[in-house]
Every structure is written in C-alpha cells, then in structure tokens.
Amino acid sequence: MMLLCGKKINLRALEPEDLEFLYQIENNESFWEVSHTQTPFSKYLLKQYLENAHLDIYESKQLRLLIEEKSTKKQIGMIDLFDFNPQHKRAGIGILIHPNYQQQGFASEALSLLINYTFSYLHLHQLFANITTDNKNSISLFTKHNFKKVGIKKDWIFSEGIFKDEILFQLIK
Template identity: 65%
Template sequence: MQALTGNNVYLRALEPEDLEFLYAVENDLSFWEVSSTETPYSKHVLRLYLENAHLDIYEAKQLRLVIAESKSQKPIGLIDLFDYNPKHKRAGVGILLIEGEQQKGYGSEALKLLIEYSFRHLNIHQLFANITMDNEKSLNLFKKHNFIEVGVKKDWIFIEGKYKDEGLFQLINV
C-alpha cells in the first residue's frame, strides 16, 4: 500500500523497524483504557504481529497504519480500522497520538486521510467509533469529521474502580 499523504502527516504500513515504537505505545498505560489492554505486550509477541502485518484488510479484518510526521518522518501515532465487515461494508476506527504530538492537527489530518481511503478505495459504507463520553479530545475530533452520536452505552467501561459511559458514533458515506 502506498503512503496516504497529507500536508503534515502521512499514513503508512507497519514496518519491522516500528518494533520499538509499537512496544512503547502498546505498553503505555495511558492508552490502555481506549485499547482495552489488560497486560503488557512482549517484544516477541509484537515482532510476530509485525511479521503478519502484511495481511490485507480482507484477510485480517483490520488495518493498522502508522501516523508519521511529514518533515521528520518519525512515527507519532497509530490509526486503525478494526472489525471490518465486507458484507455490511463497515469498520471501526481507532486513533492515538503519542504525548507531545496531540493538539497539533495531526490527528484530524490522519483521520481525514483514513476516511477518504476507506470510502474511496475500500468501498466502505460506514465507519464507527466507540468513545468514552469523558474523552473530550476524541469526541471533538470525530464530531469535527461529521461522525454522529447514535447511542450511549451506560457504564460500559470499567477503569480505575469507576464505570464510564461510551458513545457510539457513525459516519455514513452517502
């Protein structure tokens, strides 16, 4: 897959050289709430994952792309399509940016690139996102890109001894 290029970021496939970046991100406790991670990942497990990252979305039912900053070419985040269903032409979207790279417009540009790719090249009819209702940054990001709240799952996420509501947002390609 060719890199999907914007003005300040581009999206690219995972490479074996991304092992250290992936290890740092997957084991960052601050991301565990949104990724539903419960235990740390070993480098061995992540190396095996990278070896299978070549599987296309039709086979793996997911697609993980690195968000790279255009000037430095350094990885600054990840953006995913998950739960891809080719029959119903839908997929979930997840995005994360590392500390220090948030609130710079990178996430918005990456999400725009992924939306365009999903609708034009994968022929997806709708994208969805699950966002805890206290995650203002993500709520604002997805609403900016016309995702509509279609429901709230009450007490859906249990984290640090508390329940959180999670919103379901959709973007339908009409």
C-alpha cells in the same frame, strides 16, 4: 499511495523498524483503557505481530497504519480500522497520537485521510467509533469530521475502579 499522504503526515504500513515505537505505545498504561488492554506486550509478541501485519484487510478484518510526520519521518501515532465487515461495508476506527504530538492537528489530518481511503478505495458505506464520555478531545475530533452520536452504551468500560459510558458515533457516506 497518494490517498494516504497529507500535508503534514503520511499514513503507512507498519515496518519492522517500528517495533520500539509499538512497544512503547502498547505498554503505556495510560492508553490501555482505549485499547482494551490489561497486560503488557513483550517485544517478541509485537515482533510476531509485525511479521503478520502484511495480511490483507479482507483476511485479517483489521488494518493498523502508522502516522508519520512527513518532514521528519518521525512516528507520532497509529490509526486503526477494526471489525472490518466487507459484507455490510463498515469498519470501526480508532486513533492514538503520542502525547508529545497531540493538539497539533495530526489526528485530524490522519482521520481525514483514512475516511477518504475507506470511502473511495475500500468502498465502505460507514465508519463507527466508540468513545468514552470523558474523552473530550476524541469527541471533538470525530464530531469535527461529521461523525454523529447515535447511542450511549451505559457502564460499558470499567477503568480505574469506575464504570464509564461509551458513546457510539457513526459516519455514513
């Protein structure tokens, strides 16, 4: 699908051969705060997830796409739509880039591709993102793509023994 192909990356559906990458990402404790995870995932459970990843976004209310470096076909991250609501034409968006590939423009290109896909193909009216106030890289990324800060959820995330505020960002078409 051309909508999901960029200059340096492609966004693609998850495949069975992505199991090892998914296992590494989902079990990396440094990502648990943003994914709201508290326990590790087994390969068995992730394999079942991959077997059901083909479900339509209208059925599952979510979509996870793998971010793949175009030239090497290397898995470098994931981008998600969650809380998809076709009635109100909105969805949440989250992105994760493996630390070895951060600060190279991959997240920006992935976000741009997904915004275009959601507005032109899924006909959404808005996207939202929830970002802790200390996540400066994500705040910069989403504001660069015209997401606007619309509110702060106080003491919303409890992580490493402290409460953190979370900013709600919206992008309205």
